Amino acid sequence: MRDLNEYLNQEVPRLVIERVDANKMKTMAAILRDPYPVHWDRESNAILNLKGRVINQGPLNLSYIANMLIAWQGPSCIKRLQARFLKPVLDEETVVATGKVVEIIKPEIGRVRVQVWLSREDEVVLEGEAEIEISD
Amino acid sequence: MVPVEEILSLKGFKFPGGSKRIEHWENWLLTDCTNSDQLPSNLVHPIALFHIPIQGVDTSISELFKLGKVQGAGSVGLEGYDWEYFLPLCEDIVYRFEGEVIDVERIQTESGGIFDRFVFKIELMNDEDELVARVTNSWRFWRKR
Numbered sequence: 001m002r003d004l005n006e007y008l009n010q011e012v013p014r015l016v017i018e019r020v021d022a023n024k025m026k027t028m029a030a031i032l033r034d035p036y037p038v039h040w041d042r043e044s045n046a047i048l049n050l051k052g053r054v055i056n057q058g059p060l061n062l063s064y065i066a067n068m069l070i071a072w073q074g075p076s077c078i079k080r081l082q083a084r085f086l087k088p089v090l091d092e093e094t095v096v097a098t099g100k101v102v103e104i105i106k107p108e109i110g111r112v113r114v115q116v117w118l119s120r121e122d123e124v125v126l127e128g129e130a131e132i133e134i135s136d
Numbered sequence: 137m138v139p140v141e142e143i144l145s146l147k148g149f150k151f152p153g154g155s156k157r158i159e160h161w162e163n164w165l166l167t168d169c170t171n172s173d174q175l176p177s178n179l180v181h182p183i184a185l186f187h188i189p190i191q192g193v194d195t196s197i198s199e200l201f202k203l204g205k206v207q208g209a210g211s212v213g214l215e216g217y218d219w220e221y222f223l224p225l226c227e228d229i230v231y232r233f234e235g236e237v238i239d240v241e242r243i244q245t246e247s248g249g250i251f252d253r254f255v256f257k258i259e260l261m262n263d264e265d266e267l268v269a270r271v272t273n274s275w276r277f278w279r280k281r
Contacts, residue, residue, distance in 0.1 A: 017171060024169045031166055032187040034197045037209055044209040058214040059186035063170035066182045075175045078182050079221050085214040128216075 004104045007112055007134060012099035015068035022054050022091040032057070056089040061126050065116045068097040074135050079111065083128035087120075095120050099130070110134040137279045138205045140242045143252045146203060149237040151193035151258070157230045158188055180225040186217075189258035189271050192233030204254055204277040215253065215274040223268045225260075231268060232261045238272070242279075250280040 025039045037044035038055040045051055062083050069078055089095055096119050103113040110133050118126040158180050167174050167181040175181060180188075190197060206212050225231075235258030244250050254275045260268040 021171075024171075027165055028169045031162060031169070032197060033191070034187075035201070036197070036212060041209075047208070048210050058217075059183050060170060062186075062217065063172070063181070063183040067170055067172045070172070070175070070182075075177075075179050076224055081182065081217065081219045081221075084216040 002134075002136065004107050004110060004112060004134065007101045008104065010101045012068055012072045012101070012114060012116075015064060015071065015097040017064050017095050017097070020056050020060075020089055020091055020093050020095065024060070025054055025056055025091065028057050028060055032059075050088075050090065053090045056091070058083075058085050058126075061085070061089050061095070061118055062128075064095060064097040064118055065099070065126070065128070065130070068099060069114070069116070069130055069132055072099075073132055077132050077135060078130060079133055080131035081128065082130070083116075083126055085126055087123065087125040089118075089120065089125055093120055095125065102129075105131060137250070138252070143204070143242065143277075144240050146237050146254070147240045149203070151195050151233075151235045151256075153232075153234045154192060154194040155230050155232045156188060156192040158184060158225070158227050160227050163227050178227040180227060182219070182221065182225070184225065185219045185221075185269055185271050186273075188231075189233055189235065189260060189269075192231060192260065193235045193258055194233075200254075200256075200275075204252065204275070206277045210281065211278050213251070213276040213278065215276050217274070218272040220270045221268075222270070223262065223266060225269060230263065232263075234259050234261075239274075248280070249278070251276040251278045 099114045099116040105111045114130045239255035241253045
């Protein structure tokens with residue numbers, strides 16, 4: 001394993017989701033057994049001034065962060081995910097998952113803390129922290 | 137509006153609990169929804185910690201909405217998650233689930249909105265009683281926007 005200090009302040013390679021897909025929201029709603037109509041009924045969102053749009057599930061927004069981390073350090077690297085949801089993400093939008101190593105937590109097992117966020121243009125829609133075990 | 141005493145009384149509510157196996161088809165579809173390639177070695181996508189614990193304690197998103205007395209677009213919001221992974225989560229293994237509502241609080245926003253913060257914690261154990269994962273989820277049940 002590389003010296004963990006080499007990771008401090010390193011940016012995790014970004015993951016770009018070019019187009020948030022409304023069809024995946026429908027499948028997700030079925031898997032989750034989620035009755036909340038904002039994810040699949042475009043008409044229901046008129047009350048939120050979002051008529052004709054659907055809102056991506058929070059777990060899907062967080063999954064883009066998870067996928068970025070997995071692409072970086074492997075499928076079992078995530079040991080903790082903490083997230084705060086700030087803004088809804090809508091169908092057809094482009095979002096970017098980003099992360100930066102901010103702390104070495106447990107050097108003996110290669111664990112670091114990564115600040116993570118998901119953004120739409122210049123607006124952060126989700127932010128949080130992840131604990132990651134470095135494998136390379 | 138739901139009386140504050142009624143909603144605060146949910147603190148300490150224990151979910152029935154139970155066990156659940158994460159099947160391959162479910163993990164496959166879930167992973168596909170995230171735009172990811174399938175993970176190796178029957179690993180479950182980490183995002184499964186949203187719905188699997190809820191279903192594992194023998195409740196559902198619908199039941200949680202009923203518990204919080206919310207319905208319709210705009211009535212619910214996610215506040216935050218804290219998910220801890222102690223052991224790999226794999227397909228076709230039966231996990232045991234226990235959980236409860238650990239905090240409820242009525243909040244008034246600066247703009248005059250009112251919501252109830254609803255926080256619940258669920259733990260996943262394997263057949264050797266090892267803690268596999270723990271989720272702490274905070275939702276907002278909106279009473280006045």
